Amino acid sequence: MTNQAAPPLATAPNFRDIGGCTTRSGARVRTGVAFRSDALDRLDPAETATLTELGVGRIIDLRTAFERGNKPDVLPEGAEYTVLDVQGDHSTGADLVQVLTDPGRAEAVFGDGGATRFMHDVNRILVSAADARAGYAETVRRIAAGPGATVVHCSAGKDRTGWAAALVLGILDVPRETIVADYLASNDRLARLHAAMRAACESSGVDHALVRPMLECRRAYLDEAYGEVERVYGSFEGYVRDGLGLDRATTDALRARMLEP
Structure with a gap:
């Protein structure tokens, strides 16, 4: 399992260290090098101070323009802020908001397994789309x-x-089951998301059960991403080399930074 000991951020409950686990060869992944999180738009001064104490010098924001504009990050002093929108600055967030205000449209889009199919589509796109x-x-x-x-x-x-996180841990040669466990660990940290979505659905008359598949991490979703890796690139190594264009020097540098000797 990955390390869960990083100081919690009450306003970002899915914040945690990517490190703390071991590779197939038994090497330990360093903690304090890379963290993963939900949105950082609600951080209070004590929490930004916590990030500073953790040595955070860079924030990478994977969100769309709509999400960033709607809920801009609160940054620790001196941290570099980088936008790497893996969905091409399209309007998915805005579109979803519109769908969730229309019960009929929500039923048409997400009913009959539509939400689950959407999540499978998302995970394939995250692997093979050019912007991703x-x-x-x-x-x-x-x-x-x-x-x-x-x-x-x-x-x-x-x-x-x-x-x-799965990509970084995969390059470090962390076992797949450990990566899956880290992915699924988000489910224990999403109570606020579930509550917010339930409230939004209740106010608009949308059946909350329709959207629940989008609020969960399911192994099948991650398996869909790995399946896309195999289908398009033949292997994870092929994905890293040919899909992402990462050379040996870069992956070696990642291992040097993140693996304990």
Whole structure:
């Protein structure tokens, strides 16, 4: 399992260290180098101070323009802020808001398994879409380059950020089951998301059960991403090399920074 000992951020409950686990060869992944999180728009001064104390020097925001404009990050003093939108600045967030205000449209879009199919589509896109590949490749480069710790986040910290964490841990040769466990750990940290979505659905008359599949991490979703890796690139190594265009020097630098000797 990955390390859960990083100081919690009450306003970002899905904040946690990517490190703390072990690789197939038994090497330990360093803590304090890369963190994953949900949105950082509600941080209070004590929480930004916590990030500073953790040595965070870079925030990577994977969200769309709509999400960033609606809930801009609160940054620790001196931290570098980098936007690596893995969904191409499209209007998914705005579109979803509109759908969730219309019960009939919500039923048409998300009913009959539509929400689950949507999540499978999202996880394939995160692997093979050009903007996603560019964003994830640059995420790896920046973590590998340092200096200081990096926080990678999206809105809920489960899908886009989940794949970022899976990518980093995969390059480090962490076992797949450990990566899956880290991915699924988000489910215990999403109470606020569930409550907010339930309230939104109740106010608009949308059946909350329709959207529940989008609020969860399911192994099948991550398996969909790995299946896309195999289908398009033949292997995880092929995805890293050919899909992301990461050279050996970059992956070696990531291992040097994140693996204890």
